[in-house]
Every structure is written in C-alpha cells, then in structure tokens.
Amino acid sequence: MRILFKNAPSTWPHRLALLFFLLIVFGPFASLTADTISFLFKGSGHGLGLALPAGRRLSLFIHSIGLALSVTAGGTVLGILAGAALWRWRTRAGFYLRWVAVLLFAVPPYVHALAWMTVINAMGVALRPLGFHPVSPNGWIVAWWVEVMALMPIGIGMTLLGLESVDTRLLEAARVMRPEADSFLKIALPLAKPLILAGAGFMFLISLVDYTVPSLFQVNVYALEIFAEYSAGNEPATALLLAFPLILTTILVLTFSQSQLRRAALKPLWHIRPWPVTPGRPAWLRWTQRLALALAATQILVPLLSLTLSIGTWTNMTAATDSAGREIFFTFRISLLTAGIALPAALAAARELTKAKASSKFWWFLVTSPLALPAPLIGIGLITMWNRSLPFEVYGSSIMPILACLARFTPLAAIVLFAQLRRIDPLLLDAARIFQTGLFRAWSQIHFPMIAPGLLASACIVFALSAGELGASLLVAPPGQATLTMRIYNYLHYGTSERVAGLCLIMTFCALCTGLLAAFTLRGWRHLFPRSSKRWI
Amino acid sequence: MIRVKQLTKTFGNHTAVDGVTLAVARQESLAVVGPSGSGKTTLLRLIAGLEKPDRGEVFIGDRVVSSPLKIVAPHKRGIGFVFQEPALWPHLNVAQNILFGLQHLSHQEGRKRLVEVLEHTNLTGFENRFPDEISGGEARRVTIARAVAPRPACLLMDEPLINLDPELKKRMRGIIRDVIEDSGATLIYVTHDPTEAVQLSGRIIELRGGRIVGEVEGKRHAMTVSYE
Numbered sequence: 012m013r014i015l016f017k018n019a020p021s022t023w024p025h026r027l028a029l030l031f032f033l034l035i036v037f038g039p040f041a042s043l044t045a046d047t048i049s050f051l052f053k054g055s056g057h058g059l060g061l062a063l064p065a066g067r068r069l070s071l072f073i074h075s076i077g078l079a080l081s082v083t084a085g086g087t088v089l090g091i092l093a094g095a096a097l098w099r100w101r102t103r104a105g106f107y108l109r110w111v112a113v114l115l116f117a118v119p120p121y122v123h124a125l126a127w128m129t130v131i132n133a134m135g136v137a138l139r140p141l142g143f144h145p146v147s148p149n150g151w152i153v154a155w156w157v158e159v160m161a162l163m164p165i166g167i168g169m170t171l172l173g174l175e176s177v178d179t180r181l182l183e184a185a186r187v188m189r190p191e192a193d194s195f196l197k198i199a200l201p202l203a204k205p206l207i208l209a210g211a212g213f214m215f216l217i218s219l220v221d222y223t224v225p226s227l228f229q230v231n232v233y234a235l236e237i238f239a240e241y242s243a244g245n246e247p248a249t250a251l252l253l254a255f256p257l258i259l260t261t262i263l264v265l266t267f268s269q270s271q272l273r274r275a276a277l278k279p280l281w282h283i284r285p286w287p288v289t290p291g292r293p294a295w296l297r298w299t300q301r302l303a304l305a306l307a308a309t310q311i312l313v314p315l316l317s318l319t320l321s322i323g324t325w326t327n328m329t330a331a332t333d334s335a336g337r338e339i340f341f342t343f344r345i346s347l348l349t350a351g352i353a354l355p356a357a358l359a360a361a362r363e364l365t366k367a368k369a370s371s372k373f374w375w376f377l378v379t380s381p382l383a384l385p386a387p388l389i390g391i392g393l394i395t396m397w398n399r400s401l402p403f404e405v406y407g408s409s410i411m412p413i414l415a416c417l418a419r420f421t422p423l424a425a426i427v428l429f430a431q432l433r434r435i436d437p438l439l440l441d442a443a444r445i446f447q448t449g450l451f452r453a454w455s456q457i458h459f460p461m462i463a464p465g466l467l468a469s470a471c472i473v474f475a476l477s478a479g480e481l482g483a484s485l486l487v488a489p490p491g492q493a494t495l496t497m498r499i500y501n502y503l504h505y506g507t508s509e510r511v512a513g514l515c516l517i518m519t520f521c522a523l524c525t526g527l528l529a530a531f532t533l534r535g536w537r538h539l540f541p542r543s544s545k546r547w548i
Numbered sequence: 549m550i551r552v553k554q555l556t557k558t559f560g561n562h563t564a565v566d567g568v569t570l571a572v573a574r575q576e577s578l579a580v581v582g583p584s585g586s587g588k589t590t591l592l593r594l595i596a597g598l599e600k601p602d603r604g605e606v607f608i609g610d611r612v613v614s615s616p617l618k619i620v621a622p623h624k625r626g627i628g629f630v631f632q633e634p635a636l637w638p639h640l641n642v643a644q645n646i647l648f649g650l651q652h653l654s655h656q657e658g659r660k661r662l663v664e665v666l667e668h669t670n671l672t673g674f675e676n677r678f679p680d681e682i683s684g685g686e687a688r689r690v691t692i693a694r695a696v697a698p699r700p701a702c703l704l705m706d707e708p709l710i711n712l713d714p715e716l717k718k719r720m721r722g723i724i725r726d727v728i729e730d731s732g733a734t735l736i737y738v739t740h741d742p743t744e745a746v747q748l749s750g751r752i753i754e755l756r757g758g759r760i761v762g763e764v765e766g767k768r769h770a771m772t773v774s775y776e
Contacts, residue, residue: 178635180631180633180635181635181637181638183598183622183629183631183635184629184631184635184636184637184694185637185648186598186621186622186623187596187598187622187623187627187628187629188623188628188648188649188694188698189623189648189649189651190621190623191621191623193651197648198637201639202637202638202639287593287598287599287600288597288598288599288600288619291621
C-alpha cells in the first residue's frame with residue numbers, strides 16, 4: 012500500500028475534524044451504551060436476558076438472517092453479472108449508465124416496495140380472469156425480491172469498482188494465453204473479490220437491519236422488534252440489549268467481508284479509458300449478463316413506470332408536489348447540510364486510513380463498525396444523548412435529523428474519500444510540501460484539485476442517502492416537521508395512492524439527478540481544471 | 549511467419565505507428581529499436597491483437613489476424629507475450645502463473661512442461677512462491693517462463709529487461725537466448741538498448757516517429773545509433 016500521509020504533519024484543523032468525526036459517529040452509541048450500563052447496574056428490568064434471543068425472538072432472528080443471506084446471494088450474483096457487463100461497456104453512454112446504476116442505490120427501498128406492490132396487484136387483476144391464482148402481495152418472497160432489487164446497485168457498484176481496480180496489463184497477459192471468459196473468471200474476478208465480498212457484506216448488513224421493506228409486506232423481522240420495543244416501553248437500554256445479537260452478527264460479517272478491502276487496489280469509477288480491443292465473451296456469459304442487465308433496467312423501469320401510471324395525471328403530480336412542499340424543502344435542507352458537514356470529518360478519517368501506522372487498522376475499524384449499527388439504535392442513541400437540559404436546544408430541533416444522517420453516512424463518505432486518496436501519488440504531495448509557500452496555497456492548488464472528485468462523489472452519496480433516510484429520522488424528527496421519506500412511509504401504510512406515487516417519483520428523480528449531476532461534473536472536471544486534474548480523472 | 553502490411557495506429561492526434569510494413573520469417577529473431585515514443589510497443593501490441601489497427605493488416609502465417617474490420621482474439625494467434633512490467637497474477641503462485649497457459653495439456657504433461665521451463669529459467673524451487681515473495685529479476689524470469697511454456701510459434705518481448713542492473717541484464721540475456729533457441733520460436737524483441745538488440749537478434753529495424761527508418765543485420769553489425 013502506498014503511504015500517502017506518512018510524513019504529513021497533523022495540523023489542528025485535522026485533529027479537530029477527527030474529534031468531530033468521533034463525536035458525530037460514536038456519540039449516540041456511546042451515550043446509549045452508558046445508559047444501558049447504568050440500567051444494568053440498577054438491576055431493573057429483565058436485563059441481560061434480552062441480549063440472548065429465545066423462543067419467538069430466536070426464531071425471528073434466524074428467519075431474519077435467512078432473509079438477509081438470500082438477499083445478499085441474489086444481489087451479489089446479479090450485481091456481478093450486470094457490473095461485469097457495464098465494466099465491458101466503456102463508452103460515453105456506458106460512463107453515465109455506470110453512475111445511474113450505482114446511484115440507484117440511493118432510491119429508498121420503500122419506493123421499490125410501492126412500485127412492486129402496484130405491479131403485483133396489477134398482475135393479480137390481469138391474471139384472475141384467466142384462472143391463475145394471483146401472486147400474494149405480501150410475504151417473504153416478495154420482501155426478498157424487493158430487497159434484492161433495492162440492494163442490487165451495491166453489488167453492481169462494488170463489482171465495477173473491483174474490476175476497474177484490476178490492472179489492465181494483468182488482463183492482457185491472460186488474454187494472450189486463454190479465451191476471454193477464462194481471463195475474466197480466473198484473473199479479473201478473483202482479483203476483484205475483496206471488493207465484491209465487501210459489497211456482499213454491506214448488502215447483508217443493510218438487509219439485516221432494515222425493517223421498512225419487510226414491514227410493508229407484513230413480514231416481521233428482528234430489526235422491527237427493536238423499534239417496536241422502544242416505541243412500547245420508551246427504554247433505550249432495552250433497545251440496545253435487544254439489538255445486541257444483531258450488532259454482533261453485523262460486526263462479525265463486516266469484519267470478515269471488509270478484511271481485504273483496506274489493502275485492495277481501490278480505483279474510483281470516474282476514470283474510464285476505452286478498451287483498445289473490447290474483450291469478447293462466450294455466448295453463455297453474454298446472455299447471462301444481458302439477463303442481469305435487463306433485471307437492472309427493471310430495477311429502475313418498474314418504479315418509474317408503475318409510479319407514473321399510478322399518478323395518472325399531471326394534475327395529480329403537481330398536487331402531490333404542492334402538498335409536500337414543506338417536506339421537500341425540509342429534506343433538501345437536511346440533506347444538503349449533512350453532505351456539507353460530513354465532508355471535513357470524513358476527509359480527516361480517510362487521511363487516517365491511508366497512514367502506514369498500526370493506528371490505521373484501528374481507524375479502519377472505527378470507520379466500518381458504525382455501518383453495523385441498526386438505524387433505530389442511532390436514533391435512540393441520539394435521543395439519549397441530547398434529551399437533557401442544555402444551554403442550547405438540540406433535542407426537538409431540526410438539527411436532530413442532520414445528526415442522525417451524519418452518524419449513519421459520514422463513515423461511508425470516509426470510505427469513498429479513502430479510495431480517492433489512495434489514487435494520489437504520495438510523491439506529488441511530498442513535492443508540494445517542499446515547494447509550498449503556504450498551507451492554504453498548497454491545499455488550494457495541489458491537494459484540493461486532486462481530491463475534489465472524491466469530495467464531490469462523497470457529497471453526492473451522502474446527499475442522496477440522507478434524502479432517503481428513514482430508520483433514525485422517524486425517531487428524532489422534530490414535532491410538526493417531517494422529511495419527505497417519513498411522509499411517504501406514513502402514507503404507504505394507508506395503501507397506495509396517486510399522492511404517494513407522486514412523492515415516490517420525486518424521490519426517484521432526486522436520486523437519478525444526483526447521480527447524473529455527479530457524473531456530469533466529474534466528466535467536466537478535466538475541462539474546468541485541465542492541468543491539475545489531468546492524471547486523476 | 550509474421551507479416552505486417554501498411555500498419556497504422558493513431559491515438560487522438562498522435563500517430564504511433566505510421567504505415568509500417570515488415571516481414572519476419574519462421575524462427576527468425578527481429579529486434580525493434582528506437583527512442584521512447586517511437587511506436588515500438590504499439591507495433592508489438594498490434595501484432596499481438598491487443599490494439600486494433602486504423603489501417604493495414606497483420607498476417608500470421610497466411611491468415612489475416614488484424615485489420616480495421618477484423619481482429620482475431622489474442623489467444624488464437626499462437627503467440628507468447630512478455631510485457632515491460634512482469635504482470636504476474638498476484639493471486640496465483642509461480643507454478644499456477646506458468647500453468648495458466650497450459651490448459652490444453654493433461655495434468656501430467658502440464659507438470660512435465662512446468663518442470664522443463666522452470667529448469668530453463670533457473671526457477672526450480674520457486675513453484676510455490678507468490679509474486680510478492682520473489683525478486684524483480686526472478687519475476688522477469690517467471691514472465692519469460694510463462695510466455696514460452698505453451699510453446700508459442702512466435703514470441704513477442706516488450707523491453708523485458710528494462711530497469712534491471714547491468715549484471716542481471718547480462719544473465720537474463722543468456723537465459724532468453726537459451727530459451728529462444730530451445731523453443732525454436734520466431735522472436736520480435738523490442739528494446740531501446742542497441743547491445744541487447746545486437747546480441748539477441750539476427751536482424752534489427754529502427755523505428756522513429758512510428759516509421760521504419762533503418763534496418764541492419766544483428767550479431768554481425770554493431771549498431772551505431774544512440775538515443776537520448
């Protein structure tokens with residue numbers, strides 16, 4: 012691994028940003044843990060017994076793991092096939108499609124849920140006269156399918172990232188000796204494995220801690236127990252104890268799946284060069300990849316079409332927009348602020364990850380472990396942390412949803428920035444250090460242009476994910492205010508309507524526009540900063 | 549064996565190979581020399597099928613393998629390629645790297661051939677080592693062993709000794725010469741070191757600006773060209 016900031020002095024802004032990272036990411040969990048310890052010492056409640064699921068809860072836990080595993084398997088296989096097809100497609104259109112495919116991850120899962128509910132209901136209506144039994148709109152299978160569709164972009168993105176990180180020369184060396192399929196299956200895929208495995212790990216933990224999609228299909232999962240238990244008893248410690256097996260499982264899976272990620276040759280997706288000669292594929296691989304691409308297209312077309320048809324008229328669309336004007340503005344404000352505030356903290360953490368010291372391993376744990384926390388737990392932790400008399404009001408204000416999004420997505424931004432920092436030749440920074448006439452000048456003229464694509468990508472990802480955040484926001488949103496996501500989720504429980512379809516469509520367009528904006532800016536970056544960015548984009 | 553006819557390749561505004569025509573007979577050794585950016589590597593990549601020509605054709609035997617309209621997959625050309633960098637697959641050990649190109653042989657034949665090439669390249673005992681456990685010189689030898697193992701009819705070498713110290717270069721030149729003589733393959737050897745070219749080839753062509761500007765006999769005639 013190249014040692015990027017080996018000799019970089021640790022400045023006070025950097026230390027301050029690191030402290031901020033720890034506070035926003037670990038503050039809620041630390042507060043919740045402290046509350047739980049005090050709860051256990053008091054000897055009140057059923058205590059530690061909650062941490063070991065038994066009876067109905069054990070069965071629920073096993074079922075939840077089964078669902079998460081099957082979602083991971085489906086998403087990974089489809090992700091590998093579709094990702095490999097997009098990797099092969101190195102044209103201008105292919106470049107934008109990559110971004111669309113990856114950023115579709117930001118389309119909240121409940122949008123997929125609503126879209127597929129509509130499709131399944133329509134299929135039922137259409138098939139009944141023909142004597143076919145309609146597909147049940149509820150249950151594990153539908154929940155599995157919708158989760159696979161919602162999480163497939165992670166599989167696609169990580170496969171693309173992994174394949175792009177494979178040195179082209181290694182592939183060319185194989186192409187001279189063996190058929191294209193062999194060089195793909197025996198060289199490219201094994202070398203991309205660390206990132207594909209990491210993607211599978213992410214899919215598993217997101218699926219395991221998500222209760223929104225299963226609950227919409229009348230499927231009870233273990234993550235919902237945490238939310239339900241807290242809602243019923245309002246006791247934070249119970250929620251943490253109940254979440255213990257979930258956290259243990261997710262941390263174990265994360266540790267295993269991310270073990271090779273830190274040393275993997277990460278290569279951001281905004282650097283593509285056309286193939287000198289496009290690699291060929293055997294027919295079986297070509298058709299399987301086409302099928303996966305078709306499913307990836309379904310992933311976006313089904314929500315777009317079914318939601319558009321559900322809305323019916325343009326008047327319904329404008330009515331939906333008008334009725335949620337406040338929520339749209341609130342969501343936009345929260346997402347924008349989160350994206351802006353997350354960057355300095357994420358950058359500081361990413362810098363720690365690139366260091367050669369043993370501490371970087373510790374920082375890797377600090378950056379990845381928060382991803383294992385279920386969203387409701389972060390919400391509950393924030394309430395425990397801020398629901399106290401303070402000279403300034405945080406609890407009950409609109410700062411709470413921002414803090415929730417920061418706690419959830421700053422680590423993800425740090426990983427994206429780490430990938431960008433790994434691309435920078437340390438010698439360039441050493442040279443800048445030798446010739447620099449001032450800290451600001453070195454930063455603005457050397458560092459910033461080189462890391463800017465990573466900053467932009469991180470900001471877009473945090474923005475899009477914050478706009479769709481639900482698990483924690485649902486608990487911490489200030490009275491009288493709600494994000495667009497919360498509004499949609501509440502509507503969904505009353506059944507589908509033109510209004511909710513309109514709002515879901517707005518969310519989908521927001522995610523798509525963010526992805527395309529990022530892609531356009533990254534592609535145009537070299538024209539904005541032709542000299543500084545030539546090597547990096 | 550290999551014929552190149554009016555081969556042209558352009559990257560943007562830069563013409564890397566400009567109407568090159570040449571022929572290399574069976575078992576002949578040809579060195580391509582020239583300064584950096586003269587189009588040597590591109591010419592080799594065009595012959596290997598790793599680049600598509602804008603104009604012209606490449607023949608291997610009587611078959612057109614590259615033209616603007618047709619490109620035969622690299623593995624179907626019966627060539628071996630040694631890259632500038634070792635390009636060893638990091639997840640495979642030395643034996644697996646070499647055996648990768650021997651899938652057409654049975655397990656026993658493959659192992660037999662592996663032992664042979666390891667002996668030729670003084671790599672016996674290195675079978676189970678991974679690329680990050682061997683030195684730069686050893687990695688170059690593994691690359692050569694990997695390229696010659698399938699007994700290709702034609703071997704393309706792109707500055708395989710670049711960045712090696714003089715002593716190691718000398719030893720490696722000996723190994724390459726032995727391996728080529730043993731395999732009887734046609735050799736196209738790209739270098740910008742005239743000494744290497746003279747010692748390893750029977751004929752030398754010089755490329756400048758993507759065009760052939762000179763041709764001399766190797767071994768018998770010392771090159772007088774020098775490069776910056």
